[in-house]
Amino acid sequence: MSLKNKIAVYPGSFDPIHCGHIDIIQRISKLYDKVIVLVACSSQKMNLFTPEERKVLIEKTFKSTPNVSVDLFSGLVVDYLHEKNAHILVRGLRAVVDFEYEMSMANMNKKLDPEIETLLVFSSPEYYYLSSRGIKEIAMNRGNLKGMVSEEVEESLKNKFIKSSQSKGKI
Numbered sequence: 001m002s003l004k005n006k007i008a009v010y011p012g013s014f015d016p017i018h019c020g021h022i023d024i025i026q027r028i029s030k031l032y033d034k035v036i037v038l039v040a041c042s043s044q045k046m047n048l049f050t051p052e053e054r055k056v057l058i059e060k061t062f063k064s065t066p067n068v069s070v071d072l073f074s075g076l077v078v079d080y081l082h083e084k085n086a087h088i089l090v091r092g093l094r095a096v097v098d099f100e101y102e103m104s105m106a107n108m109n110k111k112l113d114p115e116i117e118t119l120l121v122f123s124s125p126e127y128y129y130l131s132s133r134g135i136k137e138i139a140m141n142r143g144n145l146k147g148m149v150s151e152e153v154e155e156s157l158k159n160k161f162i163k164s165s166q167s168k169g170k171i
Contacts, residue, residue, distance in 0.1 A: 007033070015054060135149060
């Protein structure tokens with residue numbers, strides 16, 4: 001089976017996208033003709049950025065990578081893959097601790113659709129420590145995000161927390 005002429009879908013909340021995500025997307029974009037970064041629209045998670053804001057940030061980050069596109073979706077990822085006639089589901093791993101959860105999700109998706117293959121991709125070692133939650137914590141406390149997120153994301157995080165502080169009367 002050739003990896004070319006295939007569509008890979010990389011779903012996640014990406015709140016916000018960070019260098020670990022970017023690393024994985026860049027690497028898989030070299031293997032597949034098309035990579036769709038699928039931003040989850042879940043009402044069960046409290047996100048800092050709206051799905052539309054996350055989509056725009058990812059599009060800005062990959063503006064010079066023509067085979068990477070970004071889409072929004074709520075519902076089962078297998079349903080989205082059916083819509084796009086895709087069979088490759090990419091999930092990123094930071095460390096072994098992520099593996100058990102991702103293996104369980106891969107098996108559920110395989111049960112829902114035996115044609116779907118889940119590709120587990122480890123982030124490069126220099127990004128193992130990154131998490132969107134940690135990024136938001138650093139940004140909220142005005143820490144240095146250099147090398148953790150793109151410039152666009154860093155600027156957006158600063159603006160979010162400045163607005164949040166102003167609305168709470170802290171600035």
